[in-house]
Amino acid sequence: MEDVQYKMMLCDGVSCIHNQSKELQSAIESELDKSGIRDAVSIHLSGCLGMCNKGPILIVNPGYTIYGGVGSEDVPEIVQSHLVEGKPVARLVIEEDHLYNRFFRIFGDVDFFGKQMRITLRNCGVIDPENIDDYLSVRGYEALAKVLCDMTPEQVVAEVKKSGLRGRGGAGFPTGLKWGFTAAQKADEKYVICNADEGDPGAFMDRSAIEGDPHTVIEGIIIGGYAVGATKGIVYIRAEYPLAIKRLEKAIEDAREHGFLGKDILGTDFSFDVEIRLGAGAFVCGEETALIHSIEGARGMPRPRPPYPSVSGLFGKPTLINNVETWANIPVIILDGGEWLSSIGTETSKGTKVFALAGKVHNTGLVEVPMGTTLREIVYDIGGGIPNGKKFKAVQTGGPSGGCLPEEYLDTQIDYESLAKAGSIMGSGGMIVIDEESCMVSLARFFIEFTQDESCGKCTPCREGTKRMLEILTRIVEGKGKAGDIEKLERLGSMIKKSSLCGLGQSAPNPVLSTIKNFREEYEEHIEQKKCRAGQCVALLSYVVNDECVGCGACKRICPTGAIEGTRKEKHLILDEKCIRCGQCYDVCKFEAINKV
Amino acid sequence: MVTPLEIIRKKRAEAVNRIVSKGYLSTIRVYVGMATCEIAAGSKEVMEVFRQAIANGLTDVYLSQKGCAGRCNLEPTVEVIEEGKIPVKYGRVTPEKAREIVERHLKKGEVITEWAI
Numbered sequence: 058m059e060d061v062q063y064k065m066m067l068c069d070g071v072s073c074i075h076n077q078s079k080e081l082q083s084a085i086e087s088e089l090d091k092s093g094i095r096d097a098v099s100i101h102l103s104g105c106l107g108m109c110n111k112g113p114i115l116i117v118n119p120g121y122t123i124y125g126g127v128g129s130e131d132v133p134e135i136v137q138s139h140l141v142e143g144k145p146v147a148r149l150v151i152e153e154d155h156l157y158n159r160f161f162r163i164f165g166d167v168d169f170f171g172k173q174m175r176i177t178l179r180n181c182g183v184i185d186p187e188n189i190d191d192y193l194s195v196r197g198y199e200a201l202a203k204v205l206c207d208m209t210p211e212q213v214v215a216e217v218k219k220s221g222l223r224g225r226g227g228a229g230f231p232t233g234l235k236w237g238f239t240a241a242q243k244a245d246e247k248y249v250i251c252n253a254d255e256g257d258p259g260a261f262m263d264r265s266a267i268e269g270d271p272h273t274v275i276e277g278i279i280i281g282g283y284a285v286g287a288t289k290g291i292v293y294i295r296a297e298y299p300l301a302i303k304r305l306e307k308a309i310e311d312a313r314e315h316g317f318l319g320k321d322i323l324g325t326d327f328s329f330d331v332e333i334r335l336g337a338g339a340f341v342c343g344e345e346t347a348l349i350h351s352i353e354g355a356r357g358m359p360r361p362r363p364p365y366p367s368v369s370g371l372f373g374k375p376t377l378i379n380n381v382e383t384w385a386n387i388p389v390i391i392l393d394g395g396e397w398l399s400s401i402g403t404e405t406s407k408g409t410k411v412f413a414l415a416g417k418v419h420n421t422g423l424v425e426v427p428m429g430t431t432l433r434e435i436v437y438d439i440g441g442g443i444p445n446g447k448k449f450k451a452v453q454t455g456g457p458s459g460g461c462l463p464e465e466y467l468d469t470q471i472d473y474e475s476l477a478k479a480g481s482i483m484g485s486g487g488m489i490v491i492d493e494e495s496c497m498v499s500l501a502r503f504f505i506e507f508t509q510d511e512s513c514g515k516c517t518p519c520r521e522g523t524k525r526m527l528e529i530l531t532r533i534v535e536g537k538g539k540a541g542d543i544e545k546l547e548r549l550g551s552m553i554k555k556s557s558l559c560g561l562g563q564s565a566p567n568p569v570l571s572t573i574k575n576f577r578e579e580y581e582e583h584i585e586q587k588k589c590r591a592g593q594c595v596a597l598l599s600y601v602v603n604d605e606c607v608g609c610g611a612c613k614r615i616c617p618t619g620a621i622e623g624t625r626k627e628k629h630l631i632l633d634e635k636c637i638r639c640g641q642c643y644d645v646c647k648f649e650a651i652n653k654v
Numbered sequence: 655m656v657t658p659l660e661i662i663r664k665k666r667a668e669a670v671n672r673i674v675s676k677g678y679l680s681t682i683r684v685y686v687g688m689a690t691c692e693i694a695a696g697s698k699e700v701m702e703v704f705r706q707a708i709a710n711g712l713t714d715v716y717l718s719q720k721g722c723a724g725r726c727n728l729e730p731t732v733e734v735i736e737e738g739k740i741p742v743k744y745g746r747v748t749p750e751k752a753r754e755i756v757e758r759h760l761k762k763g764e765v766i767t768e769w770a771i
Contacts, residue, residue, distance in 0.1 A: 064740055119740050169725065169771075182687065182723025191718075193662075193669035202658035261691070268689040269721020300690045315665060323658035415726075423724030 062097045063140055066171065068114040070105030070427070077129075078102075078113045084129040088136045098140055104172040104434075105427045107401055111151055125151035169420055172438050174401070174427045176409045177385035181269030181423075186304050189311040192272040198317050200391035204280050205325050208391075213284035214240050217387070219395030221407035226252060226343070226380035227455065227484040228560070229406070229473040235377065238367035239285040242375035247287035250371065250378040251278055253294035253301075254348060256340040257456030258507060260487035262411045263381040265423050267294070267301040270385070271308035275331060277384035279317065280391060282329040285377050290331040293348055295338050305333060340457075340511035344559045345378050347513065358513045359559035380485065382411055402428030406472030410483065416453075416490040419444050426471065433467040436490055447492040451575070455484025457504045457511075458564030460571025461497065480571045482564070496593035497576040498583050502530040504568035508561060519562030522553040526569060535596045538584035543573060592653050595638035602629050605650035612642035612651065680716040682760060685733040689722035696748065697730035703752035704732075707760070715760055728771055734759060743771045 065085070067078050082100060089095040106114050111125035115135070122145045124135065131149055138144050175181075184191035192198070204213055218233030239247065251274060255263040267274060278290045294302055309331055312318045320328045334352050341347045342357040349371050351357035370376025386408060390398050399407045406428040412435065415421050419441030426435060432452055436442070443449050451461040460481035462469065469479045476483050491500065509523040526549055529542050550566030557563045573580060582588045589597040602612075608626040620636040623629030631642070631651075643651045686692075686701045704717050725731055728745030732755065735741045742765050744755060751769060758764045 061740070119738055178724070181721045183720060185718045186721045187719070188673075190669035190672050193666045194673060196666070199659070199662050199666075202662035205658040265689060265691075265722045265724070269723075298690070300693070316661075323661050324656060325658060420725070420727060422726040423722065 061099045063099075064118045065098060065100045066103045066106075066116040066118070067100060068106045068108070068112060069102035070109065070112075080129055081113055081115070081127060081132070084132045085136065088132050089140075092136055092141055094136075094140060101171045104174050104430065105401060107174065107397070108151070109400060117145070120145070123151050124149045169422070169439060172430065172434055173425050174409050175425045176389050176398075177273070177382050177411060178266060178269065178423065178425045179389075180273060181265060184270065186269055186271055187307055189272065189308070189315065192270070196392065197272055198276055198312075198315075200388035201276050201279055201317060202323060203391055204283055205323055205327060210240060210284045210286060213280060213391070216395040217284070217390055220386075220390045220398040221395075221402075222383065222386055222390065222398065223406060223473065224380060225382035225386075225410065225485070227458065227482060229483060232379065232383055235367060235379070236281065236284055238365070239375050239377040242368060244375050246289070246374050247285055248371045248374055248376045249278055249281045249285065249287045249290045250348070250352070250376060251290065251292040251384055252343065252345065252348060252378055252380045253292055253298075254336045254343040255295065255381075255485065256338075256343050256511075257458075257485055257487040259415045259489055260413045260456055260485055262413050262423065262486045264298050264301050266381050266385055266411070267298070268304055271301075271305045272312065273385045273388055274381055275305075275308055275312055276317075277387035278331055279322070279329055280387050281377055281379065281384065283327055285375070287377065288329055290329065291334055291352060291371070292331060293334050293336055293342075293352060296335040297338055302333060302335070309333070339513070340507075341513045341559070341561050344561060347559070348378070349376065358515045359561075361558060382486070403470060403472040403475075405474050410471060410486060412486045412488040414440055414488050414490070417443050417447065417492040417495075418490045428472045429470045431468050431470055432462065435471075435488065436467070440490065443490070443492050447494060449490070450493050450495065451491045451497070453481075453489040453491060453500070453568070454487065455482040455564075455567070456487040457508045458482060458560065458567055459484045459487070460567050461491065461500070461575060462571075463575045480574060482567070494591050494593065496534070496589050496591040497572045497579045498530065498589070499534055499593050501569045501572045502527070502534055505530055505565065508565040512561065512565070516556075516558040516562060518553045518556040519558070519565060522549055522557075523562070523565050525549055526553075526566065530569070533580065533583050534589075534594045536583070536587045536594070540584065542584055543577065543580050547573060598638055599633055599654055600631050600636060600638065600640070600643060601652050601654055602631055603650055603652055604628065605648045607648055607650070609647070611645045611647070615641045615645045617641070677716045680714045681736060682714065683716040683718070683735040684760070685718050685720045685735070687722055687729060687731045688719040691722055691726060692729045692731065695729040699749045700730050700732060700747050700752045703749050703756065707756045712756065712760060725771065731771070744769045745771045
């Protein structure tokens, strides 16, 4: 951390660039030089700050002073009056009270957070999640009160439609439409469900959201219940998230005590309650019809749609089912307006998306970015690039249902359509960065092994097809691949995609198909030359001692299978047939005398 | 009739009062990340250090937990906020580092820049 007195954030969002934020930056820099306080102030470019109509936006911290419509001619005054004398320039200050921008007020960590825009995670890492007072103090449950006071259920649905919000579970179905379908049904009882069955390997967005701010999700669910005419809400969450469950339980209890849940909420005649159902950790239960079966007490298996849950869902009643992140958007849409949310993002995808950034990047973590941010900005600006000087190879989005995008797709904008066009999917938000040391065939095999294991077994393409794909991939990484295997994988993959019953099967071949499309040469090397360029497939790897060996014997002592021979002070030898490729000799050698070939 | 919005405004005012009565307006506020990931990285022990320090007479400090802000590789995180100053976030805090933060930052006002994010 630099030793600075002021941190300035300059909006670098698309519309602020039109409003000349770059010129502004150089104007500020030269003015700081002139005043001799360059070292005491740091300037950071941020992603869209959501105040585009008043841009360019400049925020000065500490103090969280927001300047709007700043021109180069205003810079000397700001620098002199605010930064030198400590008096903010009142005529340029704008008052903005969007829910989300609370976040910037207290976060000094602008390198990581600068390009982010936190709407659904606005309270995560800011308030005490176990204290409802903290949530109330940040306008908590005000959206609910507003809805109950001034809005009819139809108006709520219309507001959500206006926002352009789409399902954050991955498929991207327009949320407002879904609400409208459920609301239009006539039934004696309706349900709303929060899908918190987060199952993608490496994904932890929903867990963090619930652990960091459970009330936002609950408030969203209650509003959803009001909008569609339901009286009961259910949160389906996996049992392996004990802390999230504990905080959710506490939040529900506190909300009941305050009269936000239960009979006659806030003195109106609207009654609604929420209960928690625990999932046993089956991946397929994230699919909505399987999830509903699981809540009903049946085996978690999908069924064909239609009828969609909005017509016939839980216990045959109309059911509205949305993902955690979708629910967390609702209070913001109500308080800041659907129109505001729709001003953020791209033509077809509005608002923000949370990603669990993992793999080979400096800053792994939870990030929330406006739609339209590029993959490059996430990997390099927020993620800080690839550690240890390694080369970027691919970024995997969408977990076991998604695909791998190589370097040429790094400038792809994040929205549902662009990612699909590039050959991956938005998914629920897993994002794994892969460097040159990872083998794409092994990666594809890992995901197929996962989906094969999690396939419920109901339909043949998914049950048998993924098994066959796994067999082929296993033999390729073991060096037993045959000519024609790649074509067989492609054929099988497209067949499984077309003929599977549910989303699990329909998307299971994606990791394989996308790696074949983008990294076909790696598959060919494995099959034809029995070579793994990443050095990850142990069967295709041998360890050999080179002439640097001084005969210290360290490798011989550590080898668990006695595969190394040699007398002291003489070059040693690794016996290939005894070697199990554990790599311990490679790690222990101080003379770089062992090569992987 | 009292409208829901009026009820919520009253509740918010009460909530703010309760938070203030717990010492929110202290000179320094300390937040320790306490999500599953942070706890796994050792934040419970870190929290305990700050609790002990307050039990042993450290005053004018408001201590609270928070959820995960997303800095996975730097957890556990501890945030020290003083009104009118740029917030300081410490990463990879251990109980030993926490004790030093108490001694140097909380008691003497020295920002330990090499541990800050």
